[in-house]
Amino acid sequence: MNDKKKEQGQLSRRDFLKMGVSALSFVALLEVGGASLLFMRPRSGDGEYGGLVSAGAVDSFSPGSVTEFPDGRFYLVRASDGGFLAMYRRCTHLGCNVKWEVEQNRFFCPCHASSFNLLGEVENPPAPSALDTFAVHINESQVVVDTSRIQNRDGFAPEQLAYG
Ligand code: FES
Structure with a gap:
């Protein structure tokens, strides 16, 4: 059937x-x-961590300033000679977020008390190396930070600064 x-x-x-x-x-x-x-899927949207972040006009950052970009997870430093450095906010010890302390002129990690100077160099261990950086591009007087790739470093070197 x-x-x-x-x-x-x-x-x-x-x-x-x-x-x-x-x-x-x-x-x-x-x-x-x-x-x-x-x-x-990796987060790679522009304007936030993982993509290109437009920080603003070169002239809007005074020499010796530190500006936090929470969505990009970095601090943009303008050194006293006008050069730019974008530093990942993650501590190189165990990855806590560092905070910029204006009065002490340092980045401070609340987890184990590491501190870093304006250029991200270790002032107080246990952090083993300087804060990591992101590439800074200056296009038509606009500062753009590429957060798609973390750049490790042992310390600061003048060629790490970007100029307009
Ligand atoms: S995670 Fe920053 S000092 Fe330990």
């Missing part, structure tokens, strides 16, 4: 249920796969 129905192009109830379960499984797999891809 079953064979007869198949020969006639009709589906048995069992075949119909199998097809339904297979189709639902496929849809569920697509949803799980799509959600996983969205979750794992």
Whole structure:
């Protein structure tokens, strides 16, 4: 009887249920796969950490200033000679966020009390190295920081500064 129905192009109830379960499984797999891809995708939107951050006009930063960019996770320092340095706010010891302390003229890590000078050099351990940096580009008098790649360094060197 079953064979007869198949020969006639009709589906048995069992075949119909199998097809339904297979189709639902496929849809569920697509949803799980799509959600996983969205979750794992790197954040690389411009204007925030992982992308290009437009900091503003060169002239809006006075020499010797420190400006925090929370969305970009960095501090933009303008050195006394006018050069720019963008420093990742993550402490090089165990990764806590450092804070700029104006009165002490230093970056301070609240976790284990490391401190760094204006150019990110270690003043007080246990931090093992200077604060990491991001590349700074100056285009048509606008400061742009590329937060897509972290640059490690042992200490400060003048060629790390960017000029307009
Ligand atoms: S994480 Fe900054 S000093 Fe330990």
